[in-house]
Amino acid sequence: MASSGLQFHVHCSIQKPSTSSPGFDHFKSTLSSAFKPFWKEIQQLPLRIDAGVKNNSRSLADAFVDSVFEFVDQPLLPSQSNFAPVDELEAGVRVADIGGEIPDDFAEGVYIRNGPNPMFGALTSTSSMFGSSSNTWVEGEGMLHALYFCKGPKGRWTVVYKNRYVETDTFKLEKQRNKPSFLPTIEGDSPAVLSAYLFNTLRFGKVNKEMSNTSAFEHAGKMYTIAENHKPQEIDILTLQTLNEWDVNGAWDRPFCSHPKKAPGSGELVIMGIDATKPFVEVGVISADGKKLLHKADLKLNRCTLCHEMGVTQRYNVFMDQPLCIDLKRLVGGGPLIKYEEEGDARIGIMPRYGDADSIQWFKVKPNCTFHLFNCFEDGDEVVMWGCRALDSIIPGPEKGKNKFDWFSRKLRPIKSRTGGSISEDELVFPRPYEWRLNKRSGGVKERNLTGTEFSMDFPFINEAFIGVQNDYGYCQLRDSIASSASGMVKYGGLAKLYFGEQNPESSLREDEGLIKVEYHMLEKNTFCSGAVFVPKDKGVEEDDGWVITFVHNEDTNISQVLIIEAKSFTSKPVAKITLPCRVPYGFHGAFRPILQLQNQILSPKIPSLNSRIPNSMSRS
Template identity: 60%
Template sequence: MIVVSTFWQSNFAPVEEMGEAVLVSNVNGAIPDDFPEGVYIRNGPNPLFGGLKSTNSMFGRSSHIWVEGEGMLHAVYFNKDSGGSWTICYNNRHVQTETFKLERGRQKPSFLPAIKGNSPAILSAFILNMLRFGKINKYISNTNVFEHSGKFYSIAESDLPQEIDIVTLETLGNWDINGAWKRPFTSHPKKAPVTGEMLIMGVDAKKPFFELGVISADGKRLLHKVDLNLSRCSLCHDIGVTQRYNVIIDFPLTLDLNRLIRGRPIGVMPRYGDANSVCWFDVKRSSAFHVFNCFEDGDEVIMWACRARGSIIPGPDLGLEKHEWFSRGFKHTRSVENNSDNPDGLFFSRAYEWRLNMTTGEVVERNLTGTEFSMDFPMINENVMGVKNQYGYSQVVDSTASSTSGMAKYRGLAKLYFEEPELGSSAEPLLSPSSEVSMKMMVGSSDSYTMKTLMYLSCLILQVYRVDTKKFSSEPVATITLPRRVPYGFHGAFMPLSSPRSTR
């Protein structure tokens, strides 16, 4: 028996497709004249047939988890006419993977949940899904969007990317690099500086557990693929790139806090290296899902990422009941760095630096921010990916202000922060490209923008901020109310386009 979970409520609840782009007229303030034409696009789970599913059978219970809803793209189009006036449109649409089309054609839930629950129920779900549909689980494509060589893709790391028509949001099909890549694909591919090649990885539950690939700048060829010969499957959500190296973040899943990330979870290898060329580094036990940037500094490779002591993914630990485990994990404490066995503050992530010496093998680690807030979903100007940059942006939660959401901007060790107590965030901050960018640093930063989606009651409020290098104002230059609520989601991007959407 398949049932719909009651957990999927409030702003987790799915919304209906718009069908086509609609004009947005509720705009307070003004879009700056030098803002680039383009599309702000966000991806996130939007379950088909009304919510998450679970099963009850003679084998026990299995259920989806909240990250598993089918992907839906939410797009806001910015188009400027010859007179300088802005037209803004909004559209949303499901990512139509093969399994999405299969279930929609059957007009009912068809795949048995196979992630969480009793082991016999999960195993039987795997087997039955494979026998019925040739796949052990659905392809959800709900995590991120990216561009390569003028084409646009939706992605979740459980499967191949889906090519997307950025104007209509139509799904055009799988992208397997002309048949050369037939395994999972990272949610956070990275473009190498100078060459424009794309660095990818694929993590799987069966051997080979981890393969790394390099795609040509034109997106037509897989130039390099290598099995790193890992001995187990790890949770590798992000990857780093510099001018010469690939940075591998190999954080294994474990329920034992005392063994969490013990060993050598960060590896650096030449762009076209093999498994034997990886330099693995011993670091303090920790977990890092998202990377700000990686770059080279003499003999060192520097990685900036959001680091927590433990991972939220494994589940209850240390004999604690699930609710208590989560509550203590998000409890603020200033001593979290000094007591590694204390579950308090286990999930608080902060900007962190690893300096990895490629000559001596030594590592120098340091926390770049204070202990009063948690941060994740980092963002930089992608034009400086892989080279030394000045500024990073993230979503933050201030523990001293009742889970206040906001944005933080970093230059070196300086923190600039503003609070928005009445608003709840639904996405990461996003940068539109600045026209003044060098390969050494982002310059003219006051001419770039941070775009952030903020929820207020049942309406999506998209706010456009002008970012100043000396002051981070909490006042938006434009506030856009969209015609459709946007559920909580994951990652997105601002894609510069020429005349991205004509007005109907």
């Protein structure tokens, strides 16, 4: 069988071939070398094979995969039980168990959170004559968990919970097959990952699965889910039904980064998308009504930096070019697909809203790995960027051959108190709030930590009315380093409120000078949060007039809740604790969308009212 210049023979057999025979060992060891002469062909593989493969070729490739590749579930430890998936509910459920009171002036609307929920019960690995490849901890089909806050005519609150899978094309394909079908493509032996690319493309016309499991955002009145590996999926916010993928009427042909930004003033959506082949990174500007791609530019980077987020100011787009890179050439040479290059350079680019690569002003900064930003804004000649900065990446995980649990357990330990000096290698994935000041006139850069080493902080968020303009407050999730290290998975045991304009009154040591004031809201013992967002008060006057809302799970009771915390009384107890009818696994990013008169749209006689939790038969445990 031949396709797109890559030729190989498929031999079907009832028994799986021995992986220890000299012929297979030679084939495995030389597969990467065999790909090198066809480097340009590999770059064009998804497009060309998708157009040329016929049904009989797919059948032969399916038979080969079924014969040669073995899928194995990745096990979870008891301390990782709330990372396990749950079943999809058939309908929404009215929630009656509410401790405290939902404030009268809380916004009517939908609180939604995205996160991975592997369809067949677990992340998978495969083994074959090519070696092994595995899903990483950030993979798994996306599932939305939504809480609907409906206010009746007499001011009484009704709360409804729903969950639903994000049904991408690849989700539907595997659901129809009723078994894991896509070979893992992110980490593993180079020949195994390359063969996964090849056989996924031959069988499905796609290199890998479309997860859409990371975040949710709104633009022009529509709601979308997103992840770095595919275009956004439009969803019906009332039913959580997946409608279609969004390519801006055919004008955008690559994924979005997980955190596009609305430009202050214009309401235009600034997006960025990466690709493993040139052009590596492109930026786009979408009209405020979502109908037209107004601008598109290639940043002309010489590497594919894994850009999870970007920033905007009133006039500029802000990009991070950091040494966490996707490199197909490295993969073909036997190395990992994704790697943080310890000796690599980092820089931040500032580009006019409708600029091109030649208009970008680049600022060299200290090497770092920053996945998430609080905000960017202009301050005189400076552009200021606040984010959660680490010195290494926790994605994808350890190099081949290292024990995953041991690696994550070491990396997630608390940082030991010290009065100075550098941190150890095992403390490099400790993100904490950080400031960059980029002077456009002089070209100079000022950098500093905003907080100390008591807590690692990530998943930052702000009052979104202040995106792109100077703000006083930021919020983020606090990593419980002890629980995270013990489980080998990241867990967040509290929340933080940052006062960017106020100095920490307890700063006394010399290295603490300049650290900012932080307030903490710690959760109950063995309770961890995800998807926290800020919900502004409808007629609020000040920036922090509103609430922080978050999903939490108590691992001792196996009960999931949603907490509402008053932002101005951040250290006080939650004003409301909403106990959910079933377990909600830990996930990634959340969003809140105000919707008026929601009760008329969401409530129906078909929605049951439950005072107790859904039986265990409806919730995987």
